Amino acid sequence: MEWGQVHALLGENGAGKSTLMNVVYGLIRADSGEMQFDGAQVQVHSPQDAIGLGIGMVHQHFMLIPPLTVADNVILGQETARAAGVIDGRASRRTVNELSRRYGLQVDPDARVRDLSVGVQQRVEILKALYRGARLLILDEPTSVLTPQETEGLFQIVRGLTAEGSAVIFITHKLGEVMAIADRITVMRRGKVVASTTPAESSQADLARLMVGRPVLLRVEKGPAQPGRPLLQVDGLSVLDDRRQVAVDGLSLEVRAGEILGLAGVEGNGQVELVEAIAGLRPARSGRVMLCDHEVTAASPRRRLRAGLGHIPADRHRMGVILELPISDNLVLGDFDRPPFARGIVRLLAQVRDHAARLIKSFDVRAAGPQQLAGALSGGNQQKVVVARELSNGPRVLMAAQPTRGVDVGSIEFIHRQIVEQRDAGLAVLLVSSELDEVLSLADRVAVIYRGRIAAVLQAGEIDRDRIGLLMAGGQADQVPAASEGAL
């Protein structure tokens, strides 16, 4: 690494990028090997050691404390205090303001972190690192939660940092970003460095091959959609979030048999609540949900399941799999109590096992066997278990929320292929994803959600990355340059 450079660390999920950086930052101890910083061999046993050396880290999952103010979050751990340990609030606000101005971060020190958008929260994280005198900044998957425009903003901040002589390690699995921002690229696979290169010397296809270890299809191959009649209709739906605020605000959409409707949007614009309301996990305050011509607005999740809804939930560990149970049980979570998996109150375990063995094979789950605990699987294989379960129920509507989050490239390919195959078999697919690339490559139509409403629906011909990005950030459909009007 050199000062004043952006060094991209590229690799699939599970390749060891984050682990390596956690070692650098002192959160995990290395079993062997040594580390050199600024020409000297160093020992980093704790985050304090790393901070002392001038290493700062912005974690993928932000390390911010939501109820506290920006200033409190920034100074935490290195507070300026007057006598008796009383915090000098004015001084800390001033420091935050100065840093914020110097690097163009535009953050209000008195705002509470929980009220800030994800993009701003990320800037608070960067501010935290700078406040601690970081000269080497590690950004762990920094763009996974940003709109394209916010990503561009982040790139400018990063360029500003390197211009001032700092170094940035940019951890990512997105190839486009690497080409755009990196000065040097290191590719990791299965815990090893497999290549070290620069954007000028390589191409996206090269990097993808290095990352996965074999050639990969960067685009999903699919034919044109053959939409049939609507199978999922959401009509004027309003839903409250956990804080009793309106999260979904009179939203309407419909998904037809044989098409994939992509729901694009920055996280926190009501996607979670919408998905939960459709799945029956959160009550609707008003509006209707129709599933295959049946009204299910007030139906239980189980009834919706039986009515033909498959649901790949966004939070795999909270709702997708039960980590403490074996794969076989996870594969029958919706059906364990009825034939062929149970007779009366007796479970038929042999059937469950056979069913699991079949699905493990057909969905290519890399596991020791049906009895292996789901918690022992990699993220990609856990997700395949979820996909296998939801598709084996014979659904007519598939709702896939962030279906490839935290999943390796190989599994992403597989899951994408499954989703397209299901579409071709006549399923209505609602794809909710904050990865714009995923929406763009899979969806036949794209609906953009902003503050709980559909800002616009773009038809196949008018799907355009910049236009969607602006809509995601709250731009009006008519202000956005477009070939044709797509609002519904």
Add this chain to the structure above:
Amino acid sequence: MDAFLHVLQRGDLVNLAAATLVASTPLVLAALGGLMCERSGVVNIALEGIMLTSAFVGYAVAFNTHNLTLGVLAAVLAGMAIAGLHAVLSIAFVVDQIVSGTVINILAVGITGVFYRAYIQQAEVRGPGVLPVWKLPGLGDIPIVGPIFFQQAFVTYAALALIVVVHLVLFRTVWGLRTRASGEHPRAAETAGINVYLVRYVNVIASGALAGLGGCYFSLQQVGNFLPGMTGGQGFIALAAMIFGRWTPLGSFLASLLFAGAGALAGRLQIYGVHIPYQVLGMLPYVLTIVVVAGAVGRAVAPAAVGKPYRRS
């Protein structure tokens, strides 16, 4: 209704207010302890047991030394020791915090009961008496305010002062910021270079000091004697006050006044001969606790990481 009129007619409101403040003393102290503890991420349902133990230890020391000051000091130290046990169990050994607290509550009943029967019940020497009422010169003579706030005994004055102290510590100092960070998101605190274990240890033990001081109110300020089970569930009511007070010192104080006021009022209504069985009136503070906590649940905002053991990875 009659009884309320009686209270008004006799110009007894000042008396009632003073009695409420006195009765709120142990609630305030235990609630302050509870919130220091919970703000750092550790649930403390052991407040009841801590208070009971401190009530006993404080009395025993005062009894043997004939020195009330030493008694108060001993009560505080005993509270810290018991809380230290809770801290070790729940932080170092990662025992479920509710289980650890329950164990301590049961332990306290047992130990104080045994020692009471062994040493105190049979003693024929005179007890150490109660902490004297100090009427503050000047302030104590102000009409209405004086008799309510400035004609009290030590533990009550201490409780009033500590409300302010805990508020300032929690919201104005480095320690308070680190405490709140540890209780909301310990991992984030750790990455900011904070020793979450240390913060939690200190806060749990501080909560023992506060609840311990609250405990000696019963034996050294209120009664001048120790009786088994004399805390009577006030540690749990203090927890309710803390929750109703939204984990803030001021809120906890007001909630404590509400519960203590219910008790004081119930006592007075009996004196004025209201035709309600005294057992029913005696239930008033407890019933109120249930109602208030049931109403506060869901709306109250607990520290996000409270009750969750923290392990460094």
